[in-house]
Amino acid sequence: MTMNVADYARECAARGLRGDYSVCRADFTVAQGYNYNDEEQAVWRTLCDRQTKLTRKLAHHSYLDGVAALGLLDKIPDFGAVSEKLRKFTGWEIVAVPGLIPAQPFFDHLAHRRFPVTNWLRTQKELDYIVEPDMFHDFFGHVPILTQPVFADFMQMYGKKADSVIALGGDEMITRLYWYTVEYGLIREPGQPLKAFGAGLMSSFTELQFAVEGGEAHHVPFDLETVMRTGYEIDKFQRAYFVLPSFDALRDAFETADLAAIVARRKGEPALGPASL
Structure with a gap:
């Protein structure tokens, strides 16, 4: 409502x-x-x-x-x-x-x-x-x-789909996707060094360095369902950062995923601990 x-x-x-x-x-x-x-x-x-x-x-x-x-x-x-x-x-x-x-x-x-x-x-x-x-x-x-057109398309798609995912009981899951991509996403294109694009990193002097260069930062290959299952840190640096191979991979995974099936399969399960990934 x-x-x-x-x-x-x-x-x-x-x-x-x-x-x-x-x-x-x-x-x-x-x-x-x-x-x-x-x-x-x-x-x-x-x-x-x-x-x-x-x-x-x-x-x-x-x-x-x-x-x-x-x-x-x-x-x-x-x-x-x-x-x-x-x-x-x-x-x-x-x-x-x-x-x-x-x-x-x-x-x-x-x-x-x-x-x-x-x-x-x-x-x-x-x-x-x-x-x-x-x-x-x-x-x-x-x-x-x-x-960037591909990322811009993903953001619009997120806005269109989020309400329906929440209605199915997947509010935490859809929030985690936004957190780990839009806010704290990393990207490593083939043959290129690791880089950041998430807004929470771009606007943080300390966490940007930690996420990309810090020896304790845990870099996890992007998988849509894993992202939607993983809890996150609010008041401290993240324990895990998901790494995209491209923005196309993010948009395509979200566009083709059966979000209702993911929610039905995982709703009620405890979140994965980011330190355990």
Whole structure:
């Protein structure tokens, strides 16, 4: 059942979330409100400068191509201007939200090639860690890879299929797929070194290095059903990272999988421990 916007705004206020949910439209979007001050612009440049030193070495070339094509580094992006560029690549656009939004409207946005991006930025004191996803995580982490047609198709497909998987009782399973690919995915194309593309890695100075270069990071070949069965870490570095051979492999596996059968077969089973893979 879709949550009422006013009810969700009250719930977010009670949880202490910092976004202004009181001004949400029916689809949980808001105006970006491009009124960022000099300190916020400085935080954006600091984050981008620091993270770019790593992504140029550790990120997949498709992510780096997206950053270059969209022009995200000099100042806080204007959502409308970036959307104009993004539509030309894959038909996607950016919509502003005040922070986390309910699953159903989130999936609906993805299904219609709209990616929700938080309209506020962390403070200078939160450069290294922030509890809620902010604009830097959403924009610097997620948006560049949406310039890649195959990955963009997967994201739309995910939005279209997620609700039906949840209705079958597979909410944890479909969430794990998003976590281990969209947020913390790695890729190693034939003959190429291991690279990262997941947004949680792109926006994390420390975990990006750990995931790609850390000796304790466990790199597991991608298998859709295994991913959907594997638990994940929320408040620490991942114990396992799934490695794609290509974005085509991700899209094709999701497109052809019998998700209902996977849920029926695995629902109720304890999650696989990521340290045991």
